[in-house]
Amino acid sequence: MGFKVLYHLTTANLKGIADEAKWAEDMGYDGLCTEDAAHDPMMPLMLAASTTSRVTLETRVAIAFPRSPMVMAYAARDLQDFSGGRFRLGLGTQVKGHIQRRFSTEWTAPGPRMREYVQSLHAIWKAWQDGGRLEFHGEHYNFSLMTPFFSPGKSDQPPPPVFISAVNPYNCRVAGEVCDGIALHPLTTPKYLKEVINPSIADGAARAGRDPRSVNLSNSSFIVTGPNQKAIDA
Secondary structure (H helix, E strand, O other): OOOOOEEEOOOOOHHHHHHHHHHHHHHOOOEEEEOOOOOOOHHHHHHHHOOOOOOEEEEOOEEOOOOOHHHHHHHHHHHHHHOOOOEEEEEEOOOHHHHHHHOOOOOOOHHHHHHHHHHHHHHHHHHHHHOOOOOEEOOOOEEOOOOHHHOOOOOOOOOOOEEEEOOOHHHHHHHHHHOOEEEEOOOOOHHHHHHHHHHHHHHHHHHOOOOHHHOEEEEOOOOOOOOOHHHHHO
């Protein structure tokens, strides 16, 4: 996939998102991304899609558990279709305090739950695309109802790639098993990447019979600038 550079959209200014996205594309950025903080991460990307034609559009990341996989599947499908196949769905688990106290959502084992979340997304998208029966049954999610009235039907775009944020070995294995990529923590060190993350991705990929090289890495890094090295070191 190569090295690509993303631009973080200023979601606090929704009225200016469309123009900002066009500017970023014209500047040569490869993709645009949003976060799930003070604003919904999806709406700005829909606005950005309306004024761009080349850049990828990525949630980095959308908090998964407060949103049913069905709700997420609809939103992701619409963004993928509207953007002409440029959407990338980045998902995160968040931590227990936020899930329970900010979102008033039940907290269960995040790693196994995220695995099922991604698997159920693909089951939903497949049912829409193939017109077959929706059947997904797990410990955390169960889906068995999808009539033609509620199905958007076939799409001329493939399902969006799914990335998850992951730090611990378990979630990195989940990424290797069922995801297209992993969003790294900004404080990830080269040592941790080499000794923990990459081996865990490879382990998960091996369990699923996948090539670990098919799991792309996305990272937000801290950049320090200054007029000289002394200023940077300070």
